Amino acid sequence: MHSTASENAAGNATAPASGTAAGTDADRIPLSATADNGLKIVIVGGFGVGKTTMVRSVSEIRPLNTEETMTRAGVGVDDPTGVEGKSTTTVAFDFGRISINDSAVLYLFGAPGQERFWFLWDRLFSGTLGAVVLVDTRRLDDSWYAIDRLEAHGMPFIVAHNDFGGEPHTLEQIRDALDLSPEVPLISCDARERESSKAVLIALVDHLYALSTQAAGSTQEPVSFQEPVSAQETAESAP
Amino acid sequence: MKRLGPDDDPDRLYTVTGGRSRSADDRTLDLVTLIVSECDPTPGMQSEHARILTMCRRPLAVVEVAAELRMPVSVVRILLSDLLDRGQVTARHPRTPATAQLPAADLLKEVLDALHRL
Numbered sequence: 330m331h332s333t334a335s336e337n338a339a340g341n342a343t344a345p346a347s348g349t350a351a352g353t354d355a356d357r358i359p360l361s362a363t364a365d366n367g368l369k370i371v372i373v374g375g376f377g378v379g380k381t382t383m384v385r386s387v388s389e390i391r392p393l394n395t396e397e398t399m400t401r402a403g404v405g406v407d408d409p410t411g412v413e414g415k416s417t418t419t420v421a422f423d424f425g426r427i428s429i430n431d432s433a434v435l436y437l438f439g440a441p442g443q444e445r446f447w448f449l450w451d452r453l454f455s456g457t458l459g460a461v462v463l464v465d466t467r468r469l470d471d472s473w474y475a476i477d478r479l480e481a482h483g484m485p486f487i488v489a490h491n492d493f494g495g496e497p498h499t500l501e502q503i504r505d506a507l508d509l510s511p512e513v514p515l516i517s518c519d520a521r522e523r524e525s526s527k528a529v530l531i532a533l534v535d536h537l538y539a540l541s542t543q544a545a546g547s548t549q550e551p552v553s554f555q556e557p558v559s560a561q562e563t564a565e566s567a568p
Numbered sequence: 569m570k571r572l573g574p575d576d577d578p579d580r581l582y583t584v585t586g587g588r589s590r591s592a593d594d595r596t597l598d599l600v601t602l603i604v605s606e607c608d609p610t611p612g613m614q615s616e617h618a619r620i621l622t623m624c625r626r627p628l629a630v631v632e633v634a635a636e637l638r639m640p641v642s643v644v645r646i647l648l649s650d651l652l653d654r655g656q657v658t659a660r661h662p663r664t665p666a667t668a669q670l671p672a673a674d675l676l677k678e679v680l681d682a683l684h685r686l
Contacts, residue, residue, distance in 0.1 A: 366663045393635035393636075398640045435679060530683050538673060
């Protein structure tokens with residue numbers, strides 16, 4: 330099964346370890362001994378859109394990097410290497426974590442949105458609370474597929490525009506360009522900023538909370554969460 | 569990605585798992601299932617198993633074990649199921665529904681509170 334090098338593995342077999350490589354024991358912050366409930370949030374986006382940057386901004390550990398392999402037999406993915414026969418495809422992803430309390434710990438995964446990734450979604454990301462689609466207005470096309478797949482998987486998500494300070498786009502323009510339904514929250518952010526990345530995660534969990542209380546048919550008052558920085562409002566009022 | 573170094577070629581991964589590609593526990597070990605050691609490594613133990621026992625003295629998610637060992641998650645799941653079979657580690661499984669179902673509102677509220685505190 331793992332007998333043929335994947336595209337990624339082959340391309341990096343000789344690459345030196347980089348900053349996102351596995352940490353050493355010394356820089357590993359241990360979890361609470363009572364931690365027993367792992368949670369997942371996935372940040373999906375194209376190459377270079379800032380997924381790892383966002384994970385790093387909020388994670389309590391330096392982002393780690395790992396991969397999952399998949400046998401390619403019977404799976405309709407592109408084969409850029411042209412290798413014959415049985416082979417594996419590799420999807421690499423970064424992750425970080427945030428301890429919630431003595432019991433729950435939230436893992437944040439930065440994952441590529443390309444086609445082959447979605448074959449691994451159920452295997453890796455079933456049980457995910459929700460997703461952030463991180464978009465770059467220079468490459469909005471990359472996001473359409475991810476949004477389509479998340480909808481197909483019934484996975485709640487929000488869209489965050491990582492503002493690289495290029496040509497200004499209003500969120501309305503982005504919403505139109507992505508053909509995003511009005512229920513899906515859309516906010517602007519700067520993935521390098523901790524507060525801004527926090528606001529993105531809060532917007533996602535707020536959205537999940539609203540969906541959850543709706544789904545429960547709850548008559549209870551919607552809880553109002555004070556957001557120190559409301560990315561949505563500031564961004565929506567921008568020219 | 570730089571998982572596969574000179575010492576970690578695919579043949580080695582094959583050897584590490586004894587040639588198995590999946591185990592009975594394969595499906596039950598989520599990326600964020602937390603693994604906890606129940607004993608110390610013993611002399612003569614397979615080195616990967618020994619490393620897992622050392623790193624999981626405090627709970628550690630399957631995905632963190634994979635990153636530390638620099639091995640694909642699927643390989644690590646097999647190594648972990650060996651240890652589970654022998655009672656050398658225990659697994660704390662996520663309590664969120666695995667299907668496209670929203671988690672409980674009170675859990676989401678806890679997450680929100682924690683994010684605000686961040």
